Amino acid sequence: MNNRYFNLIGLASIIFSICSLIAFFPGAMTWDSLDQLRQARAGTYTDWQPPMMAFFWSLLLNLSDGPGAMLIFHFMLLWATSLTLFKWSIREGYRFGFLFLTLPIFPWIMNFQFTLWKDIGMAYSWGLSIAICIYFRGHKKFPVLAAALAIVLFLYGALVRSNSLSAGVFLMAFVCASIFNVNSIKSALGFMILGMMTIVLAHISVGALLTPKKANPVSYVLFDDVVALKLRGVDIPVSFLNAEEMEIIKHCEYLQVHEIGAAFCIPDEKFTAITIEHYAELKATWLTNIPQHFPTYAKFRLNAFINLIRSPSMVPYYYSEFSVKNKPFTISSGNREASAPKRLVEEYVTTSQNIIPDLFKPYTWIIISFGLVLAFYLSTNSQETSLWLLPLSGLSYMISYLPITPAADFRYAYWMCFIASLSLVIFLNIQSKKVIEHETINKL
Template identity: 25%
Template sequence: MRTARPSHLLAFLPLGAAVALSLSYWPGLVTYDSVRQYDQALSGAFDDWHPPMMEGLWRLILPLWPGPAPMLLLQLGLYAAGMAGLIAWALRRGRPGVAMGLGLCALLPLSVALMGEVLKDCLMAGALTAAVALMLLSQESRSVMPRAGAAALVFLAATLRFNAFLAGVPILLLALGPAVLVSRLRMVLATAVMSVLLLLAMPLANQALGAAPSDVNLSLVIFDLAGITEHGGQDAFPAMKVEQPIAAVHHCYTPVKWDSFSWWVDPLCPLNFEQVRRDFHASHISALPYWIEQIFRHPVAYAQHRLAHWNINARFWVHDEIERPVQRESAPNDWNFHVTAGPALDFVDAAAIRSADTPLGWPCAWMALAFGLMLAARRMPSARTIGMLAGSALFYGLGYAVFSVASELRYYLWTMMAAAMAAVIALGDMPALPRSVRWRAGMEMAAPPLVITLVAALARL
């Protein structure tokens, strides 16, 4: 194994710059979500609308340091430690170019800006980055502790988003090593077992923290039933105390997000969250089974609704900006938490806004890149590492085709980061390949993102 020279430490400079730029949002930009979470962290009365695990961690820190700053440092600390670990992993293998490329990944404008916002997506991305680094650094170690730590971080991520299992399973597969990857049957069985375990992580954590049920799943149910109603022309909701439900849906529905049916919009939609919740409970209807039944009864309308939403969500065939890609100011709050404008924040915000108008801000392009990397990975020396990162990026991104209820770029933070890291490792592998294999791998890696990016660019003309 080669020893990293002092000059190789330059690979850490982009990471340091990225962390410093994210800290320009000090003490951490709070959104409406994080304001609500902070309020519950103060009171200790949790519900499950937002992940109680994040609120529980916040409550533990509050006696030592109130405010958003400790959560900002926690998510940034996990992320920075993970990126530093990945750079160290590359340097240990005598690959300074890959190390520098991984460092530069941290400077993606959208990730720099988003990591300055106190969000469950950022804490999840930080936990997954640290898990990948621990897992890779432990590949030559006989100790099980680093792999156990990686698994614990993946399970932490799974308590922050219920669809995080799609990102976590590929990481755990590689952490389990050759014993699982030796055959397809073992991989399928391991995937099934780990998916179930990761899916259980959030409800078990919520129960352990005593979180009250908020019927948060109704946001997805209402959005999809409204979409089925709008596209199918038939009322997909159960009998409710709402006059002309089809007309109400037509007036309120937008494929961009579900918020028009929430309780915080003005004017309130006649068919709104509270009304639906009351009627579901009054009729003793279980929301999720009813939702599944309606999907099977109206598959075409459901697919039309989901594709229309995911097209916007993934920024594929769209013309105009969907919504501001990152926030610049904290949401109104009772504690006067706010970020202070300055040259660094102005620079980061402007760079993130501009990059969102390029393929760097199009989730469809990142998912296409991850798909291309998965195709090419089998030809690469670092096949398992590339496949793990690309698979984690792709499957997590694809999950929003089913589970998304809004069109925020923060949903795809991990997809962007993991795909970028996989691409750097793959490019570092290319020179070692025979020329004919290099050409095939390059075509497999580049063709999907080039096609998707070209089509998406044509939509914007």
């Protein structure tokens, strides 16, 4: 195939993506995104979700009183990433640049592409930050405006996810290495420390400026851990759970299947009371009992993590989300009836999952990411680029769920899947130059 056919594939991808955007406009939403939209409309925030996305959404509401502007923003980030890297590949003379144009329609990326989650905002803002760094790296002087935009996009992505630190330290190292055109382990370590400090200070600053109401989001994990010990025979007296409630939790089907999610086994108002009225007791109970029964706790957490990353014998879990709400976009609004184009996209993702289910399981992407770290680090074509930090960012992000796995949902692996896919396309393009050079030599 020549470049003409490659570019036709890229054009078809753009058309499919645009049609899909129209079919899902103004965006798919779940409880998380509905709650953030509610906060954006009210102008008051809680720290159950990082408040940055809700605050930014409040600004976008001036353009559209609903989720549509946020969906467009996410798509602008995604397509700016693809087009910037496509242009970079053309400039560098790479063969497979068209793959950057197909990135948005990879089924394991399209599966959550229309969902207005902070996971998506983080992935796409970081993707464009990376694309800017790759495009301008190698210039005699990195443009100031491009550097500023890359850093702003990085900070936005870091601020919309509470556990972004685990991935952000490596990504910050890549951004800085690109801007300052340095490449060494020593400089990477220094930039990682800088990234850690920057992300922590950014979260503290946003919290001080937006003053979100405390909702104690860590309660979800603490409650799971305490309940897990109690279910495994550890005698932990607490005032917020009686024997009848523990019996209900013990026979909860969701908990039996997923290892975690004890909060879903009791009424919402009950768990809300625990997070607010009994938080001090819950926290004290956790601090007292987890160290004393660490082997039991560690085994529980390991099982939960294994359930999250799935295995060849397990089916993918919650691998897509396409629920588009009716106006006025609240929990009680009901879902919009699916159109023919919307059903086509859903069928595309579902069929892909049926054909290649392992690409919808995090364990596969852990293996791919590890391989990419080694490939970039050892490749003579990319040793001077610090690109190995990109898949390492995804790996670190996924591993960070070992002590805090909230559910078995594929969404928690989205950053790893996205950056691994992006890194793989980058690697293929870089390696293609070697093939082109070899073909040129043979012709001579």
